[in-house]
Amino acid sequence: MTLNSRILSLLNIEIPIIVAPMYMVSNEAMIVEACLSGATGAIPAMNWPTPELMRKGIQNIKKQTDSPFGINIISHASNPKLKEQLDVCIEEKVAFIITSLGNPEMVINHCKPHGIKVFCDVVDTRFAQRLEKAGADAIIAVSKFAGGHAGNLTHEELIPALKKLVTIPIIAAGNITNPQAIEKLFALGAEGASVGTIFIATNESPVSEQYKQALVDYTSSDIVMTDKLSGTPCAVINTPYVQKIGTQQNWLERWLNKHKPLKRMLKQYAYKRGMRLLKRAAFSATYETVWCAGHSIDAIHEIIPVKQRITMLVGELKFNRL
Ligand SMILES: Cc1cc2nc3c(=O)[nH]c(=O)nc-3n(C[C@H](O)[C@H](O)[C@H](O)COP(=O)(O)O)c2cc1C
Structure with missing residues (x-):
């Protein structure tokens, strides 16, 4: 073809x-x-x-x-x-x-x-x-x-x-x-x-062997959307740590989001914090495992x-x- x-x-x-x-x-x-x-x-x-x-x-x-x-x-x-x-x-x-x-x-x-x-x-x-x-x-x-x-x-x-x-x-x-x-x-x-x-x-x-192995072990039924990382929904593996911290912004983050001048500051803060979390989880064997992945995880063997x-x-x- x-x-x-x-x-x-x-x-x-x-x-x-x-x-x-x-x-x-x-x-x-x-x-x-x-x-x-x-x-x-x-x-x-x-x-x-x-x-x-x-x-x-x-x-x-x-x-x-x-x-x-x-x-x-x-x-x-x-x-x-x-x-x-x-x-x-x-x-x-x-x-x-x-x-x-x-x-x-x-x-x-x-x-x-x-x-x-x-x-x-x-x-x-x-x-x-x-x-x-x-x-x-x-x-x-x-x-x-x-x-x-x-x-x-x-x-x-x-x-x-x-x-x-x-x-x-x-x-x-x-x-x-x-x-x-x-x-x-x-x-x-x-x-x-x-x-x-x-x-x-x-x-x-370059990511850790644990992250790569998780892609082999988990399936698309384990993929959840979280807005905890950057404020914008992001697909991650539903590891025990993700289950523990939840996938939705807390009441304070939501309240701040409704107030325009604060919203921009919060977005920047949340984004930076989320990116730090991803960076740590990508490279080290931390229990704070927030690993981004989509449904194509099913094709990884x-x-x-x-x-x-x-x-x-x-x-x-x-x-x-x-
Ligand atoms: C771990 C990970 C990190 C990503 N980081 C970015 C990014 O920094 N910028 C961006 O535009 N897209 C980012 N994406 C989205 C990808 O560029 C791409 O749109 C997506 O992976 C395509 O879907 P697939 O993972 O099902 O192939 C990321 C995706 C994953 C899985």
Whole structure:
């Protein structure tokens, strides 16, 4: 089966798969392997402690592959390093940026004049036309069963609805684990896939063995949504620790959320606290196990190299540049 995709010519790659950006998971080795496989990948800028270390990381990837790769930028108020991160992306000429959380128009305006493509995450149709008008090069449609900040709609609901509103390519994200799923998504109108959870359980991924093993042991019936981490619902494994702390904001957090001036401060505070929790849980054998994962956890039976995961994902599919 041959599938047509504009993403191939947009990025000059062979396989329209993005190893999706994952906070505290995506690293340089995973992106290099994705690129060497003919696909691509993106790393959250926040995975490097400073913009200067991010620059070194980007240069390190470039030493190992000529293929294009991307950076994920959080485009809302909780990101005080936004401007510096964008400057590094422009100076280092990264191929594309994935925006998530917040209004991406500033990122688009900053990057487009430098030839950097901008792909914007959406979970529904609300901002799609505005993003296309603002100059986004593609939309990433994040569906209901995705890892991280998942949406409420299925691919079947979201992709055709977006397709009616925009002409730019749509990249599907959420619970994509095999060639049959990719074929179905292309039939709905997608031209690429952004895939996260299944790449956490790879040899190159930097997270603890406990986290990787949890991905093998738990199933999709153990995935719950929590708004404890960032205030925005996020898919995590329902470990005993998650059960203990609960998945909903407490009365104080909810009360503060209703008071506008405090809301912004709280959002920043909650976001930072949640990210610290995720960081600790990703790398160390702490009892505070908050491990992000989506429903594609069902397809994880072993820890394998990134390249092998991409081969399994794509199977016999062939892709044609449009
Ligand atoms: C552990 C983890 C961390 C994530 N961190 C981010 C992030 O920092 N920025 C972002 O835009 N998306 C993030 N995501 C979402 C992914 O980029 C992608 O949309 C999602 O993983 C796709 O769904 P899948 O996990 O079912 O493949 C994260 C997902 C996971 C599983």
